[in-house]
Amino acid sequence: MKRFFTILMLLFVTVPLMADEVWRDETLKYAMYLGPIKAGEASLATKNLVRDGRNMVQMDLIARTTNTVEKLFSLNDTLTTIVDPKNSAPVYFRKHCFEEDDIVFEKVNFTTAPDGRCTAAMQKIYKNGRVKECTETASSQIYDMISVVGFARSIDTGALYKGKKFKFKLADACDIIDETLIFQGKETVKISGKKYNCNVYKLVEPYVEKGKKKEREILSIYVNDDPQRTIIQMVINFKVGSAKVKII
Numbered sequence: 664m665k666r667f668f669t670i671l672m673l674l675f676v677t678v679p680l681m682a683d684e685v686w687r688d689e690t691l692k693y694a695m696y697l698g699p700i701k702a703g704e705a706s707l708a709t710k711n712l713v714r715d716g717r718n719m720v721q722m723d724l725i726a727r728t729t730n731t732v733e734k735l736f737s738l739n740d741t742l743t744t745i746v747d748p749k750n751s752a753p754v755y756f757r758k759h760c761f762e763e764d765d766i767v768f769e770k771v772n773f774t775t776a777p778d779g780r781c782t783a784a785m786q787k788i789y790k791n792g793r794v795k796e797c798t799e800t801a802s803s804q805i806y807d808m809i810s811v812v813g814f815a816r817s818i819d820t821g822a823l824y825k826g827k828k829f830k831f832k833l834a835d836a837c838d839i840i841d842e843t844l845i846f847q848g849k850e851t852v853k854i855s856g857k858k859y860n861c862n863v864y865k866l867v868e869p870y871v872e873k874g875k876k877k878e879r880e881i882l883s884i885y886v887n888d889d890p891q892r893t894i895i896q897m898v899i900n901f902k903v904g905s906a907k908v909k910i911i
Contacts, residue, residue, distance in 0.1 A: 692911040703728040744809040753810035861885040
């Protein structure tokens with residue numbers, strides 16, 4: 664169950680430049696389902712602001728379980744990121760999670776050098792007060808769980824072809840994770856009687872089995888094929904079965 668809500672934080676996945684429409688002030692709301700059961704709700708709020716004299720964009724993701732599933736697993740998470748709208752690069756990330764009896768606070772400060780190298784200074788504070796700190800540097804941009812929101816929403820759809828891959832680095836829990844997004848083609852999705860023409864992507868993670876490198880399909884993301892690039896639906900794959908996240 665915890666894996667389901669951890670993957671949810673990758674709900675809103677990015678590449679290089681963001682379209683202006685993506686950065687408008689808005690709040691998107693989603694419902695999470697395990698089979699026919701409504702398991703939780705999530706909202707993603709975007710707002711423009713001025714920080715240290717610079718125009719920035721703040722995004723807040725709030726996710727919580729419903730009473731129906733809280734006997735199995737409870738969650739109340741708030742994640743915040745601040746990004747530079749000129750290049751979609753994050754400058755700050757904060758994560759405050761209440762997951763069952765686990766309480767975690769994480770934050771990341773990002774700096775980008777003129778040559779494009781990115782440094783992520785990460786800190787994680789555990790429930791017992793233990794603090795873990797680490798700093799990682801990469802030759803390309805490092806994202807967090809929310810700044811990565813532009814990835815699927817800002818991709819140049821005119822240059823897409825089935826099987827095209829987008830690779831990115833993700834800062835999470837004092838670690839840097841390599842992720843890959845793969846374009847799967849187009850599909851029409853119907854939710855609450857409304858039809859959406861979507862570009863479909865799948866997110867995969869690498870793993871090794873019997874000495875061989877393989878890719879595990881984590882989830883499929885359905886992005887509306889319009890200027891706003893709204894994420895309409897997501898299907899999360901488990902070893903047995905799947906779960907869905909749908910726009911409200």
